[in-house]
Amino acid sequence: MAFAGSERAGDPADVPVVIKVLIAGGFGVGKTTLVGSVSEIRPLRTEEPLSEPSTGVDVLAGVERKSTTTVALDFGRITIRENLVVYLFGTPGQERFWFMWDELTSGALGAIVLADTRRLADCFPSVDYFERRNIPFVLAVNCFEGARCYEPAAVRSAVDLGEDIPLVMCDARQRASGKEVLIALVKHSLETMQRQRDHAEWATAP
């Protein structure tokens, strides 16, 4: 789908502002469901050379860039207004595709880490990833039917989540609920950026 606008392509004023949000979390935690409930979702295929250095597999030495594997990503877009669009990318859950994350996270506004209380440990690697890189994120606990509901404080403590990281209980199938998670992330990113800006001003004050 193209952006609305005139055919005066090339005029910088017509170039849309695009915002990238990642949806991370373990395999089967509801990432696809969440992207689908809040946006117009489409499958996106990307592909990575098998000899990508960060795989840590040396046996492919000598066949650099000759083989490629395809990885499916969830991709959604939300049009806020003409020339302002939010793109959602569901990160591949399998750990072997983690090397793709660096590209996905580059320039991202932030991430939603989805968690399932029945398999809470599955979200730890994502939480670590965003914490270490200082990428703003929120933890969204997808309350599956039949799963025991925990108090947010109990989840926060089990994940050892920083006090400044928002935790939201959600139902990824519900559009209204998914929207709240997204709003929580955008507000958190906004506050984080504001804090960093204030800090920078303070640090450079005479």
Added chain:
Amino acid sequence: MPSTNDRWLDEEAGPVVRPYALTRGRTRPSGERLDLIAIITAVRGARTNMVGLDPEHRSLLRLCRLPMSVADLAADLDLPVGVIRILLGDLRERSLINVHNPIPPARLPDPRILQEVVDGLRRL
């Protein structure tokens, strides 16, 4: 050589290589790597200069008459992102497209844009 037992090459990994016939075997684009949400626009008059271009190049130019992201182009043409990047690289080399890299959120010209996003999400 990778064997068929290589852990990458199972069913989950999907089909290997075939779309790259479109790129004549190239797996890397020319020039800098295009961001998934870089916005591509065809330059004015690009469509009068399509001699020697493949049908996929032409489809891309047609789609890019209006600003399009790399990810949208890949989804619209149902081709892997890597193939789209290579084809766009060809078009860029021939100066048929403009590439607008996304602005990192911290460098948005106006912080009110994010507040606008919050308000827009509420209205959804």
